[in-house]
Amino acid sequence: MEAWLRTAINQGLIMITVNKPMHIFDTAIALKHGDEGQYKGQTSPNYANMVGPFGGIIGATLLNAIIQHPLRLGDPLSLTVHFSAPIADGAFSVEAKAVRTNRSTQHWYVELIQGEQVAAFATVVTALRRDTWNQLDAIFPQVTPAADIDPMPSIPSAIWTSCYEMKFISGFPGRPSSASNSSESLLWMRDQPARPLDFLSLSALCDAFFPRIFVRRPKPVPIGTVAMTTYFHADAVQLAEQGDAPVLGIARARNFSKGYFDQTAEIWSTSGNLLATTHQIVYFKE
């Protein structure tokens, strides 16, 4: 650097900023603020699914409306998203309101509106958390490290899959195991390109597991998540500790019946902390 430039910077006459391009995830969930709790957003082609956007990006967008709300108290504890109608590619508006604010918890309701109809909505609890007695009952699976597994190629018809690195240990979709009658999958996963983990990206990762029916049956059928709930077991500091290293995901179903199945998953940090548990109810045809 030339001497005059260094002097000018040191004297505060010039400031140099590096314009780091936004991560595709942050671009996809970005919201433009209007009046308090009112936002505008739009779907991202990067996270397109076969029909409409990837559900996880919609959930993260709704959660983002709460995260950015000036009245927010604490960090996300639970997120329930209802996918109430197909979402068209393009613009939408979001309206968030605090239904009830307590001393250490806050309950939220947020809607995604397209064409004057509610295309998706969510309820959220945010909470101030502090250290207490703690006990992990779930078991962290001992598996092959992510570094030793090749990532799955992305699926051209589901563009959003190119936004995630998925390294399967077991339960690859479309290959039902003859040995076990199970819908379980175990995989390492992270944003692609890598991005430090936070509540927003974790909420989307919770919906990045393939529908269990694709693991359980060789024949693909039309499906759609109807509603999903995520519980966050970690606070912001624990998520920051994970950085952009892969998280371990385990997903399974309990029952497929009369057009619907449930899907439940755990997401673990590399070092064995349970970060989130998540549940969804999924429609399937035939």
Place this chain on the structure above:
Amino acid sequence: MEAWLRTAINQGLIMITVNKPMHIFDTAIALKHGDEGQYKGQTSPNYANMVGPFGGIIGATLLNAIIQHPLRLGDPLSLTVHFSAPIADGAFSVEAKAVRTNRSTQHWYVELIQGEQVAAFATVVTALRRDTWNQLDAIFPQVTPAADIDPMPSIPSAIWTSCYEMKFISGFPGRPSSASNSSESLLWMRDQPARPLDFLSLSALCDAFFPRIFVRRPKPVPIGTVAMTTYFHADAVQLAEQGDAPVLGIARARNFSKGYFDQTAEIWSTSGNLLATTHQIVYFKE
């Protein structure tokens, strides 16, 4: 019966009705209709908890507002209840609205209001269900039949416990197992007095499991469910088949950390059908 009476009945001149007293559960969740989607209700002393009413009866009351709504399409598929504030003994109002109605699913939002504040709210999916490919992945536990187990005595400080027959196979609260490091309980359960199972009573049973922290730790601490979600795997016909026989419940927690733990449960019919799966996030002190 005298001949003249029989003749009068046969001719439709006289109708005899038996006034069977309402079950305490139905009295507790009863709603008085106002304008469309508007109701009045009140807490029931039979289902009182240590502070305010038993959460399961609040969830069932909110679900009842949907069940009784003239615009309802199909049967409950999912129910998420937020316990947003303490509920005082006495009167409350309920407001339910269909957020979005599709061809075979409907998404609902319903609030319980006390003192012009939202004390609890819920989101519901109702759906028309039909026979499809089906597959049960969860395993029905082989346990001692309900007839061979003594019911737990009710807990005087939690009056609602007298409204349920609970027959523990394992995981009795206050007796942490030294053999297993687990928060799991297995028990037969039903309404007391017995009542035929339906979506309403099933939704309340899903919240009748003792908090897992009472099973995991010998020392009782203040707790409160913050939010819970139930998925209904059975349709109305399958629930009716169960009648008033005991259902088998299995509950466990995955993680207790920073003031909150999760609790997940399955409810099975006597014959091994999975009727519901349920998840909640619970606050605990210390």
